[in-house]
Amino acid sequence: MSAARGRFAPSPTGRMHLGNIRSALLGWLQARAAGGAFLLRIEDLDRARCKPAHGDALKEDLGWLGLDWDETPLVQSERDSEYREAQARLERAGLVYPCFCTRAEIARAASAPHGLSDEGPRYPGTCAHLTAAQVSERSRTRAPAYRFRAQPGEVRFVDGLLGPASQDVDAVVGDFVIRRNDGVASYQLAVVVDDAASHITHVLRGDDLLTSTPRQLQLYAALELNAPDFLHVPLVMGEDGKRLAKREGAFALAELRERGVAPEQVLGLLASWSGLGDGAPVRLDELVRRFRVESLPREPVVAREATLREVLGLG
Numbered sequence: 270m271s272a273a274r275g276r277f278a279p280s281p282t283g284r285m286h287l288g289n290i291r292s293a294l295l296g297w298l299q300a301r302a303a304g305g306a307f308l309l310r311i312e313d314l315d316r317a318r319c320k321p322a323h324g325d326a327l328k329e330d331l332g333w334l335g336l337d338w339d340e341t342p343l344v345q346s347e348r349d350s351e352y353r354e355a356q357a358r359l360e361r362a363g364l365v366y367p368c369f370c371t372r373a374e375i376a377r378a379a380s381a382p383h384g385l386s387d388e389g390p391r392y393p394g395t396c397a398h399l400t401a402a403q404v405s406e407r408s409r410t411r412a413p414a415y416r417f418r419a420q421p422g423e424v425r426f427v428d429g430l431l432g433p434a435s436q437d438v439d440a441v442v443g444d445f446v447i448r449r450n451d452g453v454a455s456y457q458l459a460v461v462v463d464d465a466a467s468h469i470t471h472v473l474r475g476d477d478l479l480t481s482t483p484r485q486l487q488l489y490a491a492l493e494l495n496a497p498d499f500l501h502v503p504l505v506m507g508e509d510g511k512r513l514a515k516r517e518g519a520f521a522l523a524e525l526r527e528r529g530v531a532p533e534q535v536l537g538l539l540a541s542w543s544g545l546g547d548g549a550p551v552r553l554d555e556l557v558r559r560f561r562v563e564s565l566p567r568e569p570v571v572a573r574e575a576t577l578r579e580v581l582g583l584g
């Protein structure tokens with residue numbers, strides 16, 4: 270019996286496309302190849318963008334490909350008391366302060382930042398040292414967001430695929446939001462609390478979240494929780510150099526299914542993007558046997574539309 274525990278933690282903001290289903294597949298393969306458990310978690314904190322119907326659809330898509338999961342999925346919108354408890358612990362340690370700035374960044378904090386460029390400049394610490402009187406004065410007109418005091422120095426870790434990585438969170442990001450001023454916990458806090466609560470040992474996700482990992486490691490340390498191993502896979506890009514996720518009609522899985530494409534064809538394509546095959550249709554159990562972290566590409570994969578059509582038999 271292996272104690273490995275992986276997970277897929279999508280935000281139900283739209284249809285699953287070939288890029289995010291590939292991350293799901295690789296996480297699933299990593300867990301199953303190790304004889305471990307694989308969990309699903311619904312990251313629906315960004316209420317404006319997330320819809321329950323998308324959550325149902327993504328479960329259907331995963332099921333169609335044969336990607337099963339263990340245990341009942343955690344749903345982040347139901348877990349605020351856990352996030353509050355973690356925040357209270359950080360507050361007791363003097364690591365949190367209220368922030369009254371009206372920055373767009375605060376509004377965005379509930380969803381995962383897909384790369385540092387999504388996040389704007391370093392927070393300059395405007396509210397880091399307000400007096401109690403200033404806090405109560407400002408609280409009269411505005412609910413605060415809450416920020417974690419970024420710890421100085423390089424955060425180093427070894428990525429399972431990309432190797433040694435480091436970031437000085439304080440210098441690059443600054444104190445970061447753990448709760449927005451509308452009361453919603455931030456992605457960074459929720460993901461740490463949930464991965465720890467689920468005893469996740471292996472996080473495999475797109476490398477657009479590589480720059481979030483140092484922040485998460487600071488939260489693990491501050492909360493005295495065991496951090497998982499991280500493995501970030503370079504994303505699948507369209508021929509235009511844009512992330513597949515950001516392209517119009519990025520080959521939604523549901524659409525392929527409706528057009529009569531078989532799961533083995535989709536798996537063949539995903540395998541070819543992952544150093545695990547040449548594009549020929551393949552079964553999931555065969556991929557479990559083939560899976561090797563060392564085979565995964567360390568560079569972004571370009572999804573060529575012509576190849577895609579050919580492999581999927583779309584003419």
Ligand code: GLU
Pocket residue numbers: 278279280312381460473474478
């Ligand atoms: N929910 C995040 C997203 O959709 C992923 C979070 C994670 O894997 O850590 O991008």
